[in-house]
Amino acid sequence: MASCFSINATALPQHHHGKVNYRSNKKCLGSVRNLVKTTGVASVVSAPQESLQKGNWVKLICGASFEDVVDIRNLSLVYTLAGVDCIDCAADASVVNAVNEGIEAAREIVYLRKPWVMISVNDDEDLHFRKAEFDPEECPLDCSRPCETICPASAISLHQHQSTTEFSHGTETLNLLKGGVINERCYGCGRCSPVCPYDKIRMALYTRDAAVTAELLKRKDVDAIEIHTSGRQTAPFEGLWDDLRNSTGYLKLVAVSLPYSGDSTISSMNTMYAMMEPHLPCLNLWQLDGRPMSGDIGRGATRESIAFAARLAAVEDKPHGLCRFTLLCIFCSHLWLILCRSHFPLNHTSEVCISPLYDVGFFQLAGGTNAHTVEGLKKKGLFQTTLVAENSKDNRSMPPSTASSHALIGGIAYGGYARKVSIYFLLVSLPFLKMLT
Ligand code: SF4
Ligand code: SF4
Numbered sequence: 236m237a238s239c240f241s242i243n244a245t246a247l248p249q250h251h252h253g254k255v256n257y258r259s260n261k262k263c264l265g266s267v268r269n270l271v272k273t274t275g276v277a278s279v280v281s282a283p284q285e286s287l288q289k290g291n292w293v294k295l296i297c298g299a300s301f302e303d304v305v306d307i308r309n310l311s312l313v314y315t316l317a318g319v320d321c322i323d324c325a326a327d328a329s330v331v332n333a334v335n336e337g338i339e340a341a342r343e344i345v346y347l348r349k350p351w352v353m354i355s356v357n358d359d360e361d362l363h364f365r366k367a368e369f370d371p372e373e374c375p376l377d378c379s380r381p382c383e384t385i386c387p388a389s390a391i392s393l394h395q396h397q398s399t400t401e402f403s404h405g406t407e408t409l410n411l412l413k414g415g416v417i418n419e420r421c422y423g424c425g426r427c428s429p430v431c432p433y434d435k436i437r438m439a440l441y442t443r444d445a446a447v448t449a450e451l452l453k454r455k456d457v458d459a460i461e462i463h464t465s466g467r468q469t470a471p472f473e474g475l476w477d478d479l480r481n482s483t484g485y486l487k488l489v490a491v492s493l494p495y496s497g498d499s500t501i502s503s504m505n506t507m508y509a510m511m512e513p514h515l516p517c518l519n520l521w522q523l524d525g526r527p528m529s530g531d532i533g534r535g536a537t538r539e540s541i542a543f544a545a546r547l548a549a550v551e552d553k554p555h556g557l558c559r560f561t562l563l564c565i566f567c568s569h570l571w572l573i574l575c576r577s578h579f580p581l582n583h584t585s586e587v588c589i590s591p592l593y594d595v596g597f598f599q600l601a602g603g604t605n606a607h608t609v610e611g612l613k614k615k616g617l618f619q620t621t622l623v624a625e626n627s628k629d630n631r632s633m634p635p636s637t638a639s640s641h642a643l644i645g646g647i648a649y650g651g652y653a654r655k656v657s658i659y660f661l662l663v664s665l666p667f668l669k670m671l672t
Contacts, residue, residue, distance in 0.1 A: 283320035283351050284518060287597045290619035292646025294321040294599065295653045298422035299355035299363040301325060304333035311337025313657045319350050323461060323648065326354040326443045326451055335456045351458035351487060354451055356443040358471040361463045362527045364442060365423035369435045371412040382427040382436060387531060387651060390420035391427060424528040445478035452482035459488035461522060466493035466503045473510050480514035489515060492522035492601065495543040504554035518597065519556045520645065525602035530652035536603035541611040544600055544644055548617055556596020597645035605652035617644050
């Protein structure tokens with residue numbers, strides 16, 4: 236189980252320009268420990284898979300396109316101290332290294348169970364996988380640079396530069412803008428483009444390489460993958476899954492992230508599940524993506540994600556997922572948590588099933604999630620209150636007495652909002668953390 240940050244985001248600076256300067260000073264280790272004591276560290280009582288089942292899973296997102304390894308290491312450190320269940324990052328080896336370094340640095344301060352490390356990939360064009368681009372030398376010098384001000388990641392840096400050219404008739408000095416987008420910091424939110432008065436900014440889309448991803452999945456420090464898909468057509472998903480399926484045996488969780496795209500959404504989810512099922516040896520989770528990369532902009536950003544959850548709760552034929560049950564071995568008396576496919580036959584003569592079967596996947600909100608998301612879920616009666624019936628053929632909401640404890644909504648992922656509230660901790664504490672790495 237993870238707890239949320241308690242810092243009031245509205246009281247925090249909106250931007251932090253430049254990177255944190257580190258100082259190597261061993262005296263500061265005590266300062267960090269004191270700060271952690273004062274700020275408080277989550278009391279982690281459950282493993283990530285249990286959090287999903289209970290409905291209090293928290294995933295924190297570094298950003299599918301955010302690749303600044305210094306900030307990622309620091310964010311992962313803070314997220315681990317916050318007791319999160321999973322940290323989601325770009326599918327890049329150096330980024331994965333940075334996440335794991337942050338986790339280990341946190342565990343040197345306070346011993347906490349390790350959050351799962353998830354890498355995010357896309358099967359086709361997707362807003363999470365893009366970078367802003369422009370040529371600063373084309374920008375008018377008198378531009379007030381709103382692109383720089385609006386960027387939530389401090390990913391645009393511009394400065395005036397004088398260029399002197401020698402000619403036969405003498406020298407000429409030109410003033411130019413230099414700098415531009417800091418590629419590894421841009422996470423593709425797209426806010427800079429519409430504010431440019433001269434229409435200079437383009438958004439360049441890209442797709443993660445499946446072969447590189449397949450290799451990353453084999454790493455011991457990668458626990459999960461998230462596949463971003465549109466949900467409107469399943470052919471790109473099938474192609475990517477074919478490329479990855481031989482590497483999925485190493486994973487604890489496969490997540491599929493998609494927006495609500497109308498009445499066909501649920502049937503698309505079931506089609507994708509049928510594609511995954513023969514090579515899905517672990518838990519699966521559906522990420523209900525509301526309004527991507529907008530959690531830091533205010534209360535209303537979370538509505539779409541909650542609306543997706545409400546639509547899902549209302550349908551009887553919910554998207555399928557791996558079932559799980561507990562077996563008691565009659566010979567050794569040990570409990571075994573078993574994950575299996577929904578039609579796994581219960582014909583083991585040496586074991587007794589003592590917990591229910593599910594064939595409904597886990598669901599988690601994302602996209603615009605922020606401090607108002609839990610409140611919104613509660614208003615809809617979806618926060619750890621809507622339960623899934625044990626009988627897979629009748630998975631409507633049931634009163635607690637007849638239903639299992641498998642929460643319909645497994646949890647929430649926080650991206651931009653989490654980064655915003657983390658800034659306080661990063662600015663206050665991380666100058667002291669260099670000696671831990
Ligand atoms: S797309 Fe977003 S993160 Fe990237 S430079 Fe523009 S405002 Fe910054
Ligand atoms: S707002 Fe547009 S024109 Fe102005 S500095 Fe930014 S990219 Fe250049």
